[in-house]
Amino acid sequence: MKAFFKVVIWIAVIVAGLVGWNVAPDFRPLVSSILAAAFVCYVLSIIVSVTVRRVISDEQLELRSRLEVLDRKVTAILQDAFERRRVR
Template sequence: METFFKVAGWTTAAILGAAVWNVFPEYRTIISSILVALFICYVFSVLVGVTVRRLIGDELLELRLQTNATADRLELIDRKVTAVLRDALEQRQARTQTLPFRPIVSARTPEAVRSRDPIGSVRNQITETVNQ
């Protein structure tokens, strides 16, 4: 659709330009000067567009290369950190396996719990007082 509007616009401009060229011959110098100026501006805008696209393409390529280099460095750091953490885990597992085994003594007898619980001892005293 955009191409259609461009073709229609240029065709209309050409027809109107030919009509003005033939109807007003005294303005031919002005019309030809305007056409030359428009052509120069059009060529200049095309050159600027091509140059900008090339510069942006070069910058994008450079950014892509930098990103790839950064990703490679991050991957290397990740491998190193993984190796260090794996080594630390192996050392920890080896250290826990060589420790002497201490059996855990269950301190869940009612007397042991009461002796460690100050609030429980107060509660027990209140219960004994109420029971008497």
């Protein structure tokens, strides 16, 4: 659904740009600059979101490995305590 709204917004921007391009030729440099800036911002936002996802994924993998180590240690401690209690 998010992608659909992005497409609709881009189509609206293109239509508005073409209308402005044809109605007011004096504003052609302004319209083209705005469209170029919007495209650059869109590309930069995609790059940032991909980078953030990659960093978060790496952090999650590191936390998962630490959690597995901690789980093994706690399991060993609990098994040891259970065996000691059983011996009594």
